Amino acid sequence: MHGQERQQVFEKLLREHQRIVFKVVSVYARHPDDRNDLMQEICVQLWRSFPRFDEKRAQFSTWMYRVALNVAISQVRRQPSQGARIEPLQQHHLDTIGDTQGVPDYDERIEALYGFIDQLDHLNRALILLYLEDRSYRQIADILGISETNVATKISRIKQKLRSQMTGVEPAGA
Template identity: 75%
Template sequence: MRGREQQRAFETLLREHQRIVFKVVSVYARDPEDRRDLTQEICVQLWRSFPSFDEKRARFSTWMYRVALNVAISQMRRLPRQEERFESLEQHHLETISGEGQAEPDGRLVALYRFIDQLDPLNRALILLYLEDRSYSEMAEILGISETNVATKISRIKQKLRSRMATAESTEA
C-alpha cells in the first residue's frame, strides 16, 4: 500500500475504531485541552506507526489499543503533576466512556470510575480493556505482559474494588 491508498485505508480504520481513542483519552485525560492534545498525539502516532501494522499478527483494534495506551501512559509519565490538572470523573466523562447518555448514572458506576481514576497507568489500562471484554491473551498482547500477569493484576484490582465498594456501602447504611 502506498500514498493515497494507505491514507484512505488508515482513515477508514480510524473512523471504524474511533471509540477506542475516545475511551483511552477519557480515562487518561480530564481537562478538555489535555483531551484534545492526547487525541491528536494518539492519532499522529497511529499514523506514524500504521506502516508497521500487520493484520496477520494482530487485529487492528488490538494494535490500535496498544498504540493509544502506550501514548497515553507515556504522556502521563511526562507530566508528573498531572493530578493537579485533572478534574474528577463527572457525568460527561461517564457518557463518553460508556457511549451512552444516561440521565442518572448508577451510583456504583460512578464509584467504579472514581476507583479507576485512582489507579496507576498500567492498571487503568488493564481495567479499561477488561471492561471492554478483551481476552486475557489480547490484554497481554496489547500491554506487552504475560497472561499470568494480566490475570494476577485483574484479580488484585477486583479485590481492591470489592473492598472499596463494601466500605462505601457500609458507610452509606
C-alpha cells in the same frame, strides 16, 4: 501500498475504530485541552506507526489499543504537574466512555467505580479499561505486552481492592 491508498486505508480503519481512541483519552485525560492534545498525539502516532502495522500478527483494534495506551501512558508520565488539572469523573466524562442510557441501575456505584479506576496506576487503568471492554485475557496480554497469567493476577487483585473499597472490608492478607 503507496501514499494515497495507504492514507485512505488508515482513515477508514481510524473511523471504524475511533471509539478506542475516545475511551483511552477519556480514561487518561480529564481537562478538555488535555483530551484534545492526547487525541491528536495518539492519531499522529497511529499514522506514524501505520506502515509497521502487520495484519498477520495482530488485529487492527489490538494494535490500535497498544499504540493509544502507550502514547497516553507516556504523555501522562511526561507531565507530572498534570495532577493540578485532574478533575473528578463527572457524568459528562462517563458519557464519553460509554452510553449509560437505558441502564436501570446506573447510580452512585458506577460513579464510585470510575472514581476507583481513576485512582489506579497507569498500567492497571489500561488493564481494567480493556477488561471492561470484554477483551479476553489473551487480547489484554497482547495489547499490554504482559503474560496472560499476569493479566489474571492483576485483574484478581484489582477486583479484591475494589470489593474492599466498595464494602469497607479489607481483603485477607492485606
